[in-house]
Amino acid sequence: MLKLDDLDRAIIKLLKSDARLTISEISSKLGKPESTIHFRIKKLQEKGIIEKYSIILGDEIKPKHTAFLVLRVEKPVIEDFLERYLEYITKTLSMLPNVLAVAKSKEDYIIALVGEETQEKLERFIEDNIKTIPTLKEVIVLPVREFKKGADLIGFLAEI
């Protein structure tokens, strides 16, 4: 882990909350010279600590109803095929625009985050596009009722 000092952390916090802040605005917020802020941001980017700048989509456009899915894949007779099944399913899921994120987990588990405009559409999407995937043994649907932390991730992952 790289060493970051308080100034680096303060700059990162500000940019996380608004990446459009100018050097001059950050400088006056933190009471440090613009040249220092400029140099620090340059360093943070060069070191790969700040990797990318992106946008978060708002309520007007992001899916209002989301759910985490825990998927279990059928264990194939030939054990080596499990990885192929996992690969096939995660690849299929990742191509669907309503699938915001998908990851392989331990053994026969897959996790996905899905979203839709309405509860009905979300349920239909899960019934029609997820539960119909071959080699899938079980689908546990965990609807998101309320984010306590990380709510922004939906607007971050949403596709248009």
Place this chain on the structure above:
Amino acid sequence: MLKLDDLDRAIIKLLKSDARLTISEISSKLGKPESTIHFRIKKLQEKGIIEKYSIILGDEIKPKHTAFLVLRVEKPVIEDFLERYLEYITKTLSMLPNVLAVAKSKEDYIIALVGEETQEKLERFIEDNIKTIPTLKEVIVLPVREFKKGADLIGFLAEI
């Protein structure tokens, strides 16, 4: 859902991949006048379609080992207390820097995304800080082996 045309979508896609692109760069990438791009971005912001600009932290600093946790809360004798338990646990979790996201799900379920620098630290964090939370009945740990989609969400949610 608001109507977006192809130009809006193209602008959003570009800004998602790099929110630092200037109006002039977007203009030349899309072959549209700068004034049009400027106007469209202004509109997208005003309508709340683009809500925020943020940064994504890189491999150097973001947690390398992550897991989704499915938590089940003890059902209290007095049923009305369940919501208090859920509120207490999600609030406690959201204050921990290793908890990247946490959400209340259906009934007695909570979902969390946690991360740490090493596998050992992640396991210890779950043992010491999650499994010890009172009123928690069950903790299912689903380690992330590989994101197929949405991998950026870790660098987006990571705290420093």
